[in-house]
Amino acid sequence: MEENKMLDYIKEVLENMPPGWVGLTTHRLDIFNENLAKTQFLSEFQNLFNDNNSDASALKELPTAYDYIRLGHPLSCILEWAIAHLNAINPERVISFSSKTAPILAVLRKNLLDHKNTQILYKGELPGFFDADILQRVYGYKFVLKKVDSLSSISNFNGSTIFISQQDEISTIDLTLPKAAEIDFFITMYTNLGSVLVVNGKQSENYISDIQHVRRRETIAMTPINCLTALKSLASQSSIAPQKSNIDSYQDETNKILVLDSIKEITGTSITPLVASSGLSIQYAIMMGLIHDALDNHKGKAIKFIVPPNCYGGTNDQARRVAACINNVEVVDLPVDGDNNMVQSLDAILNKIANEDAIPYIIAEIPTNPRVEVPNLQKLKAVLSASRKTEKGELAIDPVFILDQTFCPNVHFLGEGEILSTVRAISYASGSKFPSGGQCTAGYCVANNKAEALMDNIDTHLRLCNNEATALQTEILAKQLPSMNRRIQDAYTNTREFVTFIHDTLPGAKINFVSEELAQQGFTPSVFSLDLPTKGTTAEERESYKRALNLKLINLMITEIPHESKYCVSYGQLHGCYWTIPATSTQGTTKEGDKDYIARVSLSPNMDMELHKKVFLDFVGSI
Known part of the structure; x- marks a missing residue:
């Protein structure tokens, strides 16, 4: 009963x-x-x-x-x-x-x-x-x-x-x-x-x-x-029926071909991409595939994953979880934001790893999250390309640069003649962002020609973990990827307009966003972080006031514009404007001292800009 x-x-x-x-x-x-x-x-x-x-x-x-x-x-x-x-x-x-x-x-x-x-x-x-x-x-x-x-x-x-x-x-x-x-x-x-x-x-x-x-x-x-x-x-009480949309094998194969061709065109690469059930699924396959390669080709050598301590919490946590399970794998912190320079930090770390005759794998976001910073790419290329020696004077193993390109998936880093084409590099992106417009989680990775040999092992581990994209995820990507670059440009236009408005309306706020010069180079993200002005006589009072102000702003936005403004972790969505605080969402498992208690704002190509400006102006008038 x-x-x-x-x-x-x-x-x-x-x-x-x-x-x-x-x-x-x-x-x-x-x-x-x-x-x-x-x-x-x-x-x-x-x-x-x-x-x-x-x-x-x-x-x-x-x-x-x-x-x-x-x-x-x-x-x-x-x-x-x-x-x-x-x-x-x-x-x-x-x-x-x-x-x-x-x-x-x-x-x-x-x-x-x-x-x-x-x-x-x-x-x-x-x-x-x-x-x-x-x-x-x-x-x-x-x-x-x-x-x-x-x-x-x-x-x-x-x-x-x-x-x-x-x-x-x-x-x-x-x-x-x-x-x-x-x-x-x-x-x-x-x-x-x-x-x-x-x-x-x-x-x-x-x-x-x-x-x-x-x-x-x-x-x-x-x-x-x-x-x-x-x-x-x-x-x-019946047997499991086929999935909604009844994607037959022919349609599924057609969708896969369209998705792979779109990814190659978007990234400017020629190696067959891999598509996974999520960004972290593809990242896990990359990590395990590279460890597999190291065990086969560099027996007995230590493996070092170089990871920014304040990057997306999933990346940080996953890297440390892998290291906890495998004896010769270790995570090395890479300071990248604020007063730290990614290139200088990386150069020092790679020199040390080379001296130890270890294997360097670098995972980094460009632009960084949530500070939206882009390193000097020519200097980054030089550091990655530098020939280094071990303590015994032998040639050190060259690094593999694993680039989380979720914020700017349209930038051509890896294609022939591009900035990272001459070093071993793999790029990946979370599909729940721009690739699908927030409609599915599927993620993908691509490699440049120098890293082509690594893709077979990555594919092996993607399949072993049974983490390939589902048929429906592939169908969604097939529909959304062709319009991705247009949506990126339109969302960036909205974001630049909103950032300019906030700068003029609340000049005391610190805004982390790409410069006009970087935008001219193709870095057109639609997310920015907002460090609101604060007050108080002690550091604790100022931090407490700022955190309360973050929530006041977000609550006002989602209350006054509930049909568009949402308190969510998202980016690249088709409609509206999403707000979050990285320290309590995307950096959930990051060490406390590396968390960012600031507001992160993500805009879409389709939103009521004037209404958002009006509500923000009301917020400014209330503080």
């Missing part, structure tokens, strides 16, 4: 849900408590279920489940809640993934760090992309792999046991079977949708946050459209 009630309720929810549950990639921060991600949403959703209230207005008022779709979203939460209900367990113990490999890697990662054994049992066949040798040799994961016909054939094991099965319908896991208690993690793979991990038993509950963190940093949650498909299947 209770199960039927739940299934009927899900049907009603799917009919009445807000369209943003499927179509948005970022969600409101003003109704989001990060410490209660998923739980606050589900707590209030449970109340609606108890009251049998599926009204559209009630669903619209639910708090934000996660601030960014990559981490999770309303439909992934509801899918996990429903599966938990079917199995009479806490929804925290159910975690959905777009990837089929990632939940396995999540358990293996924790057990590696905890020095614990892992047994992987599976029915049928494992996916072809699951490569046990690479997982053991490159990632350092240790496990026993065993094919079984049923749970009854499970033997005792000293460590964690993962049981993998493949299904075409959402159903219960029989946790009452005699041997079920010996399974710590049930992973169910669904064709074209992803996978669902169920944490079984109290002894494994301490894995939950670590598994969630893998989903946060190395992959993505099951996508909204796939969660919708899964929930419809569950509600109707």
Whole structure:
């Protein structure tokens, strides 16, 4: 009876849900408590279920489940809640993934760090992309792999046991079977949708946050459209139907060709690009692919990832997570913003790494986030091109420059004759920004001719992690990429106009934005950061006043212009104006001393500029 009630309720929810549950990639921060991600949403959703209230207005008022779709979203939460209900367990113990490999890697990662054994049992066949040798040799994961016909054939094991099965319908896991208690993690793979991990038993509950963190940093949650498909299947108690839009294999291949050709044209490169489920998914493939290359070609040498300490928190956190798992990998801080000069910092670090005969991999954003600074590119090229010697006088290994180009994906860094064409360089971008206009998370990377040999290993790890872009993500990119450069220019025009207005209206504010000279060189971002004027007799008072002023400005904007101004983490969106504070959003896992408590503003090509100016003028009059 209770199960039927739940299934009927899900049907009603799917009919009445807000369209943003499927179509948005970022969600409101003003109704989001990060410490209660998923739980606050589900707590209030449970109340609606108890009251049998599926009204559209009630669903619209639910708090934000996660601030960014990559981490999770309303439909992934509801899918996990429903599966938990079917199995009479806490929804925290159910975690959905777009990837089929990632939940396995999540358990293996924790057990590696905890020095614990892992047994992987599976029915049928494992996916072809699951490569046990690479997982053991490159990632350092240790496990026993065993094919079984049923749970009854499970033997005792000293460590964690993962049981993998493949299904075409959402159903219960029989946790009452005699041997079920010996399974710590049930992973169910669904064709074209992803996978669902169920944490079984109290002894494994301490894995939950670590598994969630893998989903946060190395992959993505099951996508909204796939969660919708899964929930419809569950509600109707039927096999999983094809995805919305019924993208057939021919159309999917056509979309892929269009996307790859568009990326090559946009970036001015000729090497076949790689397209992933998100920017961090492609970054993870780059990191693991380069480590793989180093292990094959530079055996025994230390690997150094050089990363700005205040760059996007996902980049920072992911790099350190990789280093924590692999003995000869280390992260080296690269100061880039404010009083620090990226080129000078990099030169000193590369000299030191060369002296140690180590392998230098550099991850950097141009322009930087959130200060929107561009280094002297000729000097950067010279530093990257410099021939260096080891302590023994031998030729040092040349660096690979990994460029996060999300803020300005239209700038030609890597093509023949361009500024970074003569050094090994890889560029990547988050697809939830300009490439898709905020409609999906898929990201991509390209290489110059000097780095072409690295792309095979990057592709290997992208596939191994099952982090390739989904068919629908590819379809969205195919529609949006051709107009990207036009949207970038129009959004920059709006941003320059707004920056000029703020400068004239509030001259005491410090604005971080590209100069007119840099814009002439092609750096036309549509994001700027705003350091508001402050007051107080001590540094603490001044900082406290400024932080309160940031929130006052954002709250005024989103209250007065709710149809356009949003408190969100976004950039490159099709409409409106997004506001955030990097220290509390994009720099969430960055060290406290490196965080930026300033306002970051992102403008689109389509917004009511005059209304935004008017509300900002009201703000100035109130301080």
